[in-house]
Amino acid sequence: MPAVLESTTPKGLEGVVANQSAICYVFGEEGRLIYRGYDIHDLADHSTFEETAYLLLYGDLPKRDQLKTFTAAIKAAQKLPKAVQRIIKEAPRTAPPMDVLRTAVSAAVFVDPDRGDDSPAAESRKAIRLIAQFPTLVAAFHRLRSGQKPLAPRRGLNLAANLLYMMSGTLPDPEAAKAMDVALILHADHELNASTFAARVIAATLADMHGAVTGAMAALAGPLHGGANTEVMKMLLEIGTPDRTEAWVRAALAQKKKIMGFGHRVYRTEDPRAAHLRRMSEELARKAGQAHWFAIQQTLEDVMRREKGLYCNVDFYSASMYYVMGIPLDLYTPIFAVSRVSGWCAHVLEQHADNRLIRPRAEYVGAMNRTWTPLSRRA
Ligand code: COA
Numbered sequence: 001m002p003a004v005l006e007s008t009t010p011k012g013l014e015g016v017v018a019n020q021s022a023i024c025y026v027f028g029e030e031g032r033l034i035y036r037g038y039d040i041h042d043l044a045d046h047s048t049f050e051e052t053a054y055l056l057l058y059g060d061l062p063k064r065d066q067l068k069t070f071t072a073a074i075k076a077a078q079k080l081p082k083a084v085q086r087i088i089k090e091a092p093r094t095a096p097p098m099d100v101l102r103t104a105v106s107a108a109v110f111v112d113p114d115r116g117d118d119s120p121a122a123e124s125r126k127a128i129r130l131i132a133q134f135p136t137l138v139a140a141f142h143r144l145r146s147g148q149k150p151l152a153p154r155r156g157l158n159l160a161a162n163l164l165y166m167m168s169g170t171l172p173d174p175e176a177a178k179a180m181d182v183a184l185i186l187h188a189d190h191e192l193n194a195s196t197f198a199a200r201v202i203a204a205t206l207a208d209m210h211g212a213v214t215g216a217m218a219a220l221a222g223p224l225h226g227g228a229n230t231e232v233m234k235m236l237l238e239i240g241t242p243d244r245t246e247a248w249v250r251a252a253l254a255q256k257k258k259i260m261g262f263g264h265r266v267y268r269t270e271d272p273r274a275a276h277l278r279r280m281s282e283e284l285a286r287k288a289g290q291a292h293w294f295a296i297q298q299t300l301e302d303v304m305r306r307e308k309g310l311y312c313n314v315d316f317y318s319a320s321m322y323y324v325m326g327i328p329l330d331l332y333t334p335i336f337a338v339s340r341v342s343g344w345c346a347h348v349l350e351q352h353a354d355n356r357l358i359r360p361r362a363e364y365v366g367a368m369n370r371t372w373t374p375l376s377r378r379a
Contacts (some may be wrong), residue, residue, distance in 0.1 A: 024189040028266035044276045049184035053342035077132035078153040079112040093145040097334045100141045102217040109210035126209040127345035134338040137260030139166030179280040186273040195219035199344045203351040203357040216344045229332040231260035232319035242295035249303045261316030263305050270311045277317035288324040
């Protein structure tokens with residue numbers, strides 16, 4: 001008879017501390033977030049995505065020459081290998097971009113120069129390649145499915161601006177490029193969120209970086225995690241106008257529906273990332289003559305706080321910000337991945353640096369001591 005363990009495990013592992021990490025921490029009660037000890041507000045106000053990615057991967061802010069070398073390494077790895085280009089060319093035009101991105105990342109290992117080498121130096125090079133290739137992959141598939149030729153990354157643009165340029169084919173407005181850079185900083189890591197935990201579990205079997213990132217992508221896609229940003233915009237489009245908002249949200253709550261972009265497993269107050277996204281979304285929406293999205297969102301926030309005591313999360317204002325930038329809805333979650341891959345890679349490196357297999361137990365609640373009967377005698 002199997003030993004039945006005493007139940008100590010809350011559903012969804014709420015509040016469980018599953019491992020140590022020096023990368024990122026969420027202070028849920030206070031609404032604070034730090035990357036490697038730096039407050040997210042400082043990073044959002046002063047850093048760049050490239051610098052933040054370096055910080056997450058290596059633990060310290062880069063010195064000038066270190067940042068130069070890191071940025072050059074990213075630029076050198078932005079072009080997609082032919083084998084990966086073929087995979088996205090052959091994907092059905094109607095495939096969800098997250099599925100295509102996940103498949104392409106998985107396939108990228110076939111031609112990765114460090115394939116099979118799990119030394120820290122090789123893994124670090126793989127991380128740089130993945131960070132570099134994600135924007136090119138997202139943009140290339142988008143252009144192919146729209147009947148356009150993929151564009152090569154443009155010299156002189158940072159990763160965020162290149163992402164916008166390669167998707168649209170036009171040089172981005174500096175305000176939009178800056179907003180995207182900040183959005184990438186804000187999404188880069190978030191402690192043991194579902195996709196990062198998935199990455200660490202995979203990495204802890206000593207599977208490789210591409211495998212861990214592929215698994216993380218699958219976890220990110222779900223609407224309770226990174227897929228929420230697309231769902232937020234669908235909701236805003238369904239609501240349509242500010243005057244319909246209050247009635248719409250009250251009806252949805254009465255039907256016990258989840259309102260996308262609200263709530264969080266850890267934050268008990270406002271998600272600190274939302275403040276930056278709210279400001280940028282409002283500014284860009286006003287500039288684009290689409291201020292009604294902001295008005296709808298303000299009402300949603302008010303009602304959700306009053307009725308449910310819930311605050312918006314990172315997906316709420318990123319959705320409207322991407323929308324007014326003209327980005328198609330199904331690219332919001334891939335853009336989340338463009339940023340979060342830096343966090344996933346940092347966690348894989350940290351896991352491999354001091355590894356132990358992650359293998360928890362289940363609380364068994366199934367049947368016991370049953371007697372096997374032959375098929376012919378089963379009623
Ligand atoms: N809309 C309406 N009610 C919500 C809600 C939301 N977005 N999020 C949580 N709640 C309510 C639940 O209905 C539940 O109420 P109850 O106790 O009366 O049943 C309570 O708040 C706790 O929610 P629960 O789903 O158990 O919290 P969780 O920690 O398991 O889930 C999320 C966290 C993020 C998955 C959840 O808040 C959610 O589904 N949000 C919408 C999706 C989203 O925006 N995801 C992105 C997260 S960054």
